[in-house]
Structure formats: C-alpha cells, structure tokens
Amino acid sequence: MMVVSALPGVRGKLTANAPLAALVWFKAGGTAQWLFEPADLDDLRGFLRDLDPAVPVMALGLGSNMIVRDGGVEGVVVRLGKAFAKVTAREGHVLECGGGASGILVSSTARDAGISGVEFLRSIPGTVGGFVRMNGGAYGSEVKDVLVDCDVVLRSDELVTLATADLGYTYRHSELPEGAIVVSARFQGRPGEPAAIQAEMDRIAASREASQPLRSKTGGSTFKNPDGHKAWELVDRAGCRGLTMGGAQVSEKHTNFLINTGDATSTEIEALGEEVRRRVKDSSGVTLEWEIQRVGRP
Structure with missing residues (x-):
C-alpha cells in the first residue's frame, strides 16, 4: 500500500483500513486504505482539493457490479451517503x-x-x-x-x-x-x-426474480454480451453451468452470474470468471469481456 502521510480534515466520516466486503454484493474482498463518506458536496470538494494529487480516488456505490480484490484498494474510496x-x-x-x-x-x-x-x-x-x-x-x-x-x-x-x-x-x-x-x-x-x-416495474421485478439468483451473494451480470451473442448462452454451451472454484460458483439459475456460495474469496471469484472466459474462448472462439468492475490488488 502507498503511504498517505496526512489527509485533509473533513466533516463527514473518514475511516482507515476500512473493510469493504460488507459494502459489496459478493461479500468478499479486502480493505480500503481510506474510506471517505462526505457530509455534502462542499466536504467532498474540499477534501479532494487538499488531498495529495498522487493519492488515487475511487467512487463506490452499492457495490453490486464489483469485485474488490483481496489485497484491498490503495488510496481513498469515496462512498456517497444520504x-x-x-x-x-x-x-x-x-x-x-x-x-x-x-x-x-x-x-x-x-x-x-x-x-x-x-x-x-x-x-x-x-x-x-x-x-x-x-x-x-x-x-x-x-x-x-x-x-x-x-x-x-x-x-x-x-x-x-x-x-x-x-x-x-x-x-x-x-x-x-x-x-x-x-x-x-x-x-x-x-x-x-x-x-x-407500477405495472411495468412489477413486470420487470418479476422477470428478474424468475431468471436471476437475486437471493445469492452475486455481482450481477459478469460478462458483456458480445456482438450477435448472449453471454449466458456462450457460458452454458461451454459447459460452465454450476462450475465451482473454491467457494465461487457459476449460477445454475443464470450462467452469466457468479455467486459466492458461502466463504469464497475474491481471488476465487475472479479466477472462476477467468476459467469461464477460457472455456468459452475454446468452445466458441468468442472472447468474453468482463462487465463486472474489478478493483484493488490481488
């Protein structure tokens, strides 16, 4: 981790070595060197103005489409609150x-x-x-x-x-x-x-519930749909439905979702994704691109 000698004063919440696993849907991964939850826009701008320009900054929302690697995230992770x-x-x-x-x-x-x-x-x-x-x-x-x-x-x-x-x-x-x-x-x-x-929102919610593993610790759609293909079909055809690596698994319900079955590490989740990419490339010639954002150090 890079050394951050001094950080600007804030009115919001600034936490050192903040665990991020609880803040992402996969419930896995390392810590943020610093987690900043600004009180308001002025607090955010003042902090960034006074922060050493060499310190990297990354925004974190609900952590739904993200793998935080087990080595954690250098610099400052900013999470916008109420x-x-x-x-x-x-x-x-x-x-x-x-x-x-x-x-x-x-x-x-x-x-x-x-x-x-x-x-x-x-x-x-x-x-x-x-x-x-x-x-x-x-x-x-x-x-x-x-x-x-x-x-x-x-x-x-x-x-x-x-x-x-x-x-x-x-x-x-x-x-x-x-x-x-x-x-x-x-x-x-x-x-x-x-x-x-409301009826359209209900239709969308029912469709998601029926087709996606929403009750699992997951990261949403794992791979982008390549031109002319659906990612889940390519994964399925490559024989990856239910494939596991440690505590990580390709969802049986929707093969473009990876899930943490219990105590998977982010390393296992990402490695499983790479294995899926390899198998899809071998079986179809198509190279899948990650849709999930992967951040931090292995």
Missing part, C-alpha cells in the same frame, strides 16, 4: 437525482410524479453514479437513452456539468475521467400514469 441520495421531479418530466440515489428510489419517485421511461432503473442494483459511469441498462433501455446531463467532481475538485454527448457512451462504458465522481444527474422521462408505471 446527502447525495435525493430524487426530485422537475418541470418537463425531468428527474433530478443525487449520485448516491438507488435505481429503486429513482423509479418509484418517477412513478409517484407520473413520469415514465425510467422503469428499467428499477431492475439495476446500484446508484445513479454507477449507472452514469457504466451506461447501465436492462430490458432494452440504457442510461444514455434518458440522461440529460450530470454534475461531476473531478479529481482536481473542479465541479463540471457533462452532457450525454460528452461521456462517449458505448455498451456498458463511458469516457468519464479517472477519479471523477458523479454527484448528480438529470434524467428525461415522459408523461405516464402511475398505475401503468
């Missing part, structure tokens, strides 16, 4: 969303305001900041389809507003700068009836 979790309906069917707000809060606020078009966010386990960074999507929609713009604090502490076109969106990827933290975003919806919006 101050960044508000969602407000604005004129013109626009939703003003804090970077720490969950997809469930965004979609339910939209429903109550009679705003449709963001129901798909109900099905993505994560926060607005993560959705914006990864161009989160499900059920035929992606963040780039509804994003107006977002407010981002750069590693330098500068607060900038980036339009959708500035983010260089592709499938599950953006060009958001390294160390940047999404603190808020605006989503454009359209008029809708709350009952119809």
Whole structure:
C-alpha cells in the first residue's frame, strides 16, 4: 500500500483500513486504505482539493457490479451517503437525482410524479453514479437513452456539468475521467400514469426474480454480451453451468452470474470468471469481456 502521510480534515466520516466486503454484493474482498463518506458536496470538494494529487480516488456505490480484490484498494474510496441520495421531479418530466440515489428510489419517485421511461432503473442494483459511469441498462433501455446531463467532481475538485454527448457512451462504458465522481444527474422521462408505471416495474421485478439468483451473494451480470451473442448462452454451451472454484460458483439459475456460495474469496471469484472466459474462448472462439468492475490488488 502507498503511504498517505496526512489527509485533509473533513466533516463527514473518514475511516482507515476500512473493510469493504460488507459494502459489496459478493461479500468478499479486502480493505480500503481510506474510506471517505462526505457530509455534502462542499466536504467532498474540499477534501479532494487538499488531498495529495498522487493519492488515487475511487467512487463506490452499492457495490453490486464489483469485485474488490483481496489485497484491498490503495488510496481513498469515496462512498456517497444520504446527502447525495435525493430524487426530485422537475418541470418537463425531468428527474433530478443525487449520485448516491438507488435505481429503486429513482423509479418509484418517477412513478409517484407520473413520469415514465425510467422503469428499467428499477431492475439495476446500484446508484445513479454507477449507472452514469457504466451506461447501465436492462430490458432494452440504457442510461444514455434518458440522461440529460450530470454534475461531476473531478479529481482536481473542479465541479463540471457533462452532457450525454460528452461521456462517449458505448455498451456498458463511458469516457468519464479517472477519479471523477458523479454527484448528480438529470434524467428525461415522459408523461405516464402511475398505475401503468407500477405495472411495468412489477413486470420487470418479476422477470428478474424468475431468471436471476437475486437471493445469492452475486455481482450481477459478469460478462458483456458480445456482438450477435448472449453471454449466458456462450457460458452454458461451454459447459460452465454450476462450475465451482473454491467457494465461487457459476449460477445454475443464470450462467452469466457468479455467486459466492458461502466463504469464497475474491481471488476465487475472479479466477472462476477467468476459467469461464477460457472455456468459452475454446468452445466458441468468442472472447468474453468482463462487465463486472474489478478493483484493488490481488
């Protein structure tokens, strides 16, 4: 781990050697050298302004689509709390969303305001900041389809507003700068009836429940869908359904999900993913790309 001699004073919570396993869905992995939970936007900006520029910074949302490696994460992990979790309906069917707000809060606020078009966010386990960074999507929609713009604090502490076109969106990827933290975003919806919006959210929730191992310690979709293919079908055809490595397993229910069956290490989970990639390459010639973000030191 790099040595951090002195850290700026904060009004929020700053924890040294903070365990991250409890904060990610896989319930595995090492510690953050420092975990910072800012009190508000000014607290975040002041901290970044005064922090040694050599110290890396990484944002953490709900930890749903992430492997934190067992060696832990160098530098500072920033986790946005309640101050960044508000969602407000604005004129013109626009939703003003804090970077720490969950997809469930965004979609339910939209429903109550009679705003449709963001129901798909109900099905993505994560926060607005993560959705914006990864161009989160499900059920035929992606963040780039509804994003107006977002407010981002750069590693330098500068607060900038980036339009959708500035983010260089592709499938599950953006060009958001390294160390940047999404603190808020605006989503454009359209008029809708709350009952119809709720019905669509219920349909999406039922579909997820039926097809995905939501009761398990998992990281969501493991691999991106390659052009012309579905990742789960390639994994299944390669004979990987139920494949295990230590405490890690390819889900029997949905083969594009890895699960922690009990006490898997992040090393085992990642190694299982690499073995799946190898087998898929051998059987189909297709190289699967990780969708799950893998961070930290082995």
